[in-house]
Structure formats: C-alpha cells, structure tokens
Amino acid sequence: MYTETLNNTEQYEDDEIILDLSGLFEDYIRCLKRCWLQLLLVLFMVTALGVTYFNISYQPSYEAKITYAVERTGDTGIDASIAKRLSLSIPTLTGVKDFQQDLTENIKTKSRSGNYTFRSVNTEGSNLFTVYVSTNNYKNTNIFLENFKKIYPGWASDSVGTVELQIADESQAGTTPSNPYSLPKSAGMGAVAGLAVCFVIATIYVLSSKTVRKESDMKKVTVKSCITVIPDVKLKKRINSQKEQLLITNRRVDWGFRQSILGAQSRIERQMEKENKRVLLVSSTLPEEGKSLLALNLALAFEQREKNVLVIDGDLRNPSIGKLLGLEEGHKGLSDYFKKGSSLEEIIQTKNNIDVICGGSIRNKASSILKKKEMDQLMEILINSYDYIIIDTPPSALFTDAAMLSEYADAVVYAVRHDKPTTKEIKEGIDPFIRSGKLLGYVINRKPGGYSSYGKYGRYSQYSSYRKYGKYKKYVDIDEKTMNTEDSL
Template sequence: MELSDYLKVVRRRWVSIVVVAVVCTVASVGLTLAQAKEYASSARLFVSTSDTDTSVLNQGGQFSLARVQSYADLLSSRELASTVIDELALDLTPDELADKVASKVATNTVNLTLTVTDPDAHQAQRIAQAYAENLSDMVRQLETPPGQSVAPIKATIVDNASFSDAPVSPKPIRNVALGIVLGLLVGFGVALVRQMLDTRVRSAEDVEQVADKPVLGAIGHDAADKASTLLSDLPPHSPRAEAFRVLRTNLQFVDVDSPSKIFVFTSAVPEEGKTTTSLNLAISLAQTGIRTLLIEGDLRRPRAAKALGFDGAVGVTSVLVGKVKLEDALQHDERTALDFLAAGPVPPNPADLLQSKAMKDLLAGLREVYDIVIIDAPPLLPVTDAALLATHADGAILVIRHGKVTREQLKLSTQRLSQVDARLVGVVLNMVPSKDQSYGYGYGYAPEQADVVDQSGESATRLPARA
C-alpha cells in the first residue's frame, strides 16, 4: 500500500479510529483514577574500604566496586525485610516489604541508592531510613572476619531518607497521553484490518481490477434528491443531472461507428439502482433529441412503468405472444420525448420469452427505428434473464452500488456474461457518497474535469436524429 492508500483508510474510517482512541483514553483515565497514590523516599550509601595504604587503596576501590552489586542484591533479602518489619512494627510480610524496595548502583561508582514506595509518604521515609541503617549493619556483620571486630569494608549512609509529598504514581498526564497515542495506533490498526478484509467495490480501481472494464460514470448520492426519482424533476445543473450527462456522453462514444445501439442495463444483485439509472439515462438521451426507447426488460419485477407513471398492463410479453402489435404497445412521454415499452403481464416463463426468436426479431426491428434502445434487465446473479438479453444487444452495462457489491459478486457477474458470449461494455458506479466523488461532478459542477468527458456541455451530447 502507498501513502495515499493509508490516507484513504484514515479518511474513510476516521470515525472508528476516533472511537477506539476515545475508548483507550477513557480507559487510561479510569485506570489512573483507580490507582492508589504512591510516594517515594530514597537514601544513598557509600561503600568503601578501611585501608589507607596507597598501594592497597586502588585494589580496595576495585573490591568495593565488585561488592556494591552484592549489597544492592541484599536489599531484596527476606532477612533484611524481617529486621525492618520488627523494628517498625509493620503489618507486612517480608516478601510484601521487599517488593516496595528498589536499588540502583550508579555506573562506575560505589554509590548505592535505595528507593522505597508506599501509599504513605511518611511511612516510605521511615522504611527507607530503616533499610539504609540495617543494610549498613548487615554489611558490617558480613564483612567482619572471624576473631576481628573491624570490617575492612563498610557501607556508610551519605544521604538520609528523603521526604516528598508529591506522588510518583500514578502520572495522569503521561497515562492520558499514552492512552491517546495507543488508541490512535490501535484504531488505525483496526481500520487497516477492516479495510483489507472489506472486499466491497468502492472505486473505479476496484472495478478495473476485477472486471477490466472502464467506469462509464459515477452517480452521486445526494440526500436532497431522494424525493425526485426522475431526472426531469431535478434542477438542470444539479450534481445528479450532470452525472447523467457525463454517462450519456460516454455511452455515445461506445461503438461510435454504429448508427444504432442496444444496451442492457443490469446489476449483480437487487437494490443497486439499475432501474433508476437506466430510466434517467434514457430521459437524458431523449431530452437531447436522440430517438430513445426504454424497454422494461425485467419481466419478473417490473418497476419502470410505475416510476414513469405509465400503464404496465401491455408491453413486451403482449408483443412477443402476438396479442398486441408493437406500435400499439409503445408509449410516449411528451415532456421528455422518451418512448417506453412496458414489461406487460408477468409470464410464467420469462427466460424462455427473452431468449426466443420473437425477442430477437423485436430488437432487430427496434434497431431500425431508434438511435439508442435501453433495456432495464433483472440482476445477473439471481436469474439468467439479463445474460440472455445481452446476447441480442450490443453490450451490457453493469450498475454497481457503491459499497454494497463485493469483488467476488462483480467477478461472478462478468463471468455470467462471458459464459453466453455477451459483451460487457462498462460499469456505472451508483449511489457514490459525496466524499468519494472524484469524477468531476460532486457538489457543484467542475468544468475542467467535466469538459474532458462532456466536451462543452449539453451541445456536445446532442446527436442528429436519424432520417
């Protein structure tokens, strides 16, 4: 992953990162408040030999350096702890008291510092002083040779036990800072793992990696447009209207030498917005003077007729079985200049009708009349209807809802088309959140980017009507 990929993870999943960071920070604050305050007291001893002879003094210094490490280890002995407990009448076991004591020997010196921590600052001072005095006595006893009264080496207290009423633990600022840093790191790690495990299609790069087909357009999701399904109900320069103009232009550059085109609009799974996309694209095409026909090819769950306000009782099935002539089944919208062929009555065998010779002949006849025919077909994975229709068309266009379809579902959809030798023309990303719209028509029209695709605006998308 490149740096830009990590930044995308942060931008896409910043909420979860912040939540984890807040949880860790709150946890650090809770642990800090739950911890009892600890106070520290330190005493320092100096280890030396009693020899005054200069020749022996250097050897004594080396001897003291070696011994001071042993004396530091004695601070954890149970015998010394028991002596201090008896002297101060402490209600502690030797092991509990030994855990309160820490020692440190300064590098290349004979200075030994012992530190005692305790919830009571005065108690810590008393214990530290008692430890220093008893350690000095223990060293004298251990180092005095048998039959003699003077030890050749001694530990002298040079700093009595200190007193401080400032607690050394807990440290709120440090703990909270560590909680924030740890929370951000953990949050980013969780976000990165989720990103790597998330196989949903979210970008043009995802589409091209799986399907190896271009993204013909990206239709943004704007909460303000929820009440307006039809493109004709939207403001002319709204983001959605601009998005469909870009899609319209890109579609017209597919097979530019062909005088007429038939495209099947489908999706991988239901509820991806392929009916709304095909419907609004057809309206956009018709508004520019292009002879456009929208066919409601979903014979199982037809929805386009209701969205347009047309009668769906007569349509494709009626024509295919010979009950109604084509010209009688066609409906025309005066406001948008769009022609529409409804699905008609729901048949018991949709797949058989769609792959019939009658359907092939119907599309061949419509090709002679219209510049572009758009077929709103069912999803690819649940049924085979869309793949069958695509074999009679110039190609299929897959509508993918942003963040819903997985890469595996997209791959299976492309395989479903290739199995019947149908052509996948491209993909339309639908319901793209505003933060992910980088195609030149987000919140506000971006002329520089849109001109690359849409040329100079509406005039570039107008094709001459066929004679």
C-alpha cells in the first residue's frame, strides 16, 4: 500500500534539477508573459539609474598633441630606436617630481594634481613619436602642452644623451572635448545593464519555480503516468449568445481539446476494464484546476462509446456539475437524499444522455451529510444500474471530503493545472490516493499551445469563489455557504 510513497521518497527526495534547454526556454517565455510589466519596470528603473550615474560621473577630456622627429645620427634605424626609447619613457618621465614642478608652472593649483595625463605613441620603424596630453580644461591642456614643449628637449637629452628633436606636428585642444557626452550611449549602456538584471531575475524565477509544467515535473510526486495533456483553449465569443461551456458535445469546442478528452477516456476505460473497476473519482489539489469539467467531459466521452454513465457531484460545499450542464438550480441532489429523505428517482436528472446527481440544496462538508451505511447501500444500487460512475469532489489539498469519497471509488484520476499548484501542494493532495493504491494517473490541464488553435482557455472564474482556507487562504473562501460554482478547466 505504501510502496509508491516509499519509492517516491527515495527516488525524488533530493529534487534534482534536470537542465532541459527547451524546457528552460519555455519557462523564460512563461516568466516573460506572466511578469512582463514588472520586468519592464525593472528595465526602465535600471536604465534611468544608469543614465543618472553616467551623467554624474562624466568628466570631459580635452586633448592636445605634439609629434617629434628624432635626428641624432642620420641613421634611420638608430634614430627609430631612440624615438622608441623616448616614447616608452614618457609615462616614467611625467611621474618625476622635478619634471612635474616644471610642467605645472603657470597652471592653476586646483588643476595641477591628478587631472592631467600623458601618453605617447611611436610608429614602429620610424623616428617619429607623438605625445598626447589630456586634462578636464582645454585652456590648461594647451598650457601643459606649451610647458612640455619648452622643457622636454632638455629632459630628453639628459635621458638618452644629446639629441635633436624636431617638431613635426602640433595640435592644440579645442573647446569640444575628445570624449563628448552621449545620452543615447548612456541610455544604451543602462538598458544593457537593465536587461542583465531582468535576465538574472527571470533566471531566479525559473530555477525557483516548483509548479508542474511538464510530465517530468510530476516524477517528483508519483511514478504513475500522465493520462493526457489538455491544451489551453477557449470558445470564441458570439454576439448576443449565451455563455457556452467547454464540453465535448459542443461542436465549437477546439479539436485538440476534444481529442485529448477522448484519448483520456479511452485509456481510462481500457485500464478500468482490465482491473474490473466501475467507479472513478476525479479530484485536484486546488480550485480552478478543472476537475469538474474533466469529470463531466469524461462522462460525455463514455456516453459516446455507448456506456451507461452516472455523474455524482460530490463537492457538497461548492457543487458545479448542474450549472455546467445548465440544469435547474435548487434541484434536489445528494444532500437532499441523505438529509431530507428524497428518493433516488427525485435526485437523478438526465442531460446529454448521461444521468446526473447534483450536490443538492444543502451545502456542507461531506462528513456532515453522508452516512456510511446509506452511502454503501446507494453505491450498491447505482453500480448495478450503470456501466460507470464518475464522482466529482472538492479540492483534496483543502478538504478531507475527497479522501472520504474515495472509499466508494475503484480508481482516481487527478487533475493538475499547468503552472498552478506547487509539487509540494500536489504531494499533500494526492497522497491519500497513492496510499490507498487507487490512483490511476493524472491529467495536466490547460497547457499553453498543444493542439489548440485559439491559444487560451475561457474565463470561467466567476463560478469559483474558493479564496482562503487555513494555510491555503489564497485559494479558498471560508464562507462555504456563499460559494459559487467552480467550472474552470
């Protein structure tokens, strides 16, 4: 009975991460779709901060240059070698204290230290070398150049011996800095930084996400296989038409959706026939995962295969099957059978060639309504009257009703909505069915893409008002009597 639970614990305890490039790409796209506004704000803020930083830290640089030609021996090779030595010695020379004192003559005190730089470039094999001087003030730059021009020949002779330096070219600094400030460039660099931050945020989101998005994610929960993956689709709206449900009997329902349901029914029927099982329970972890529509569509699929099917709405807190089928509200149902003594004939309704027992007029937890002895007798009568019975239940991670009703079922199909419950929440909800050995498999619901030609599922959330309940307050409403019907798939 506990074999699967033990195997799961041993095999998936470490929750090892498998790097699937295609899966990671899908996760990044999903993050972008879900959090695009937040990421856009982050990108804008980082870009603005980058522009502000570059604007504050910007220092203009004005550059002047002088080119010397070495004439000492008349030998081109020797003069080129001397030019190279003089060029390489410029950084060292400009760092000598005595040279600096001569250089900074007539320069404003605040502009002397740390605000000028010298560099030199030598043309290989040539007796020419160029000295560049840069400061943050173009007037001081030109003064530095003039002072350098006066004192450098003497210092050069002291360094390499008597040498004659001819000025081949000279260019003073103008009023335009050599590094003009560029707002587009600052914005571009800020945007690159913003994109990097967004990528880091998205990566953290992707790697920390614990929801189910593909079949391999469920390996952390159960060794049972996926029965089917239902695509995320919706019906196109028609003007002045009543709201339609995603039922396979509706001709306007997407082909991929219909095929996924029919495929699931075929696999379930084959497995249940093989094991001589007749009663199927459908549950999920949280509200709005699609268990009610899944249960109803499976019943309709069984009917299309000429099976005599009954659907029982076991979600006595928040019944939904009747509303999905468009049945009369307030009709007697399961709760009336146990609490008001209604007859079996009074609570069974027929729609689309399937029989239905709705939740009834009394809303409460199953343990307060159902009586074991009477429920056993009822199920015995129903099993003898139908080929298959499908029971819809409340979310199993929120209430114990599903686990209690599973006592009357032979098999359980678990609905998992794509990217909604975490694997931890699924483990809590699915555990009673694993322990009982009745779990047949699971269905991944509302997966984007797939066979769908429309792309999104319809918005049926107005029927669901589960909002808060214990540690799942974000999912369930504690005011059970005012709950509406959940029909979101």
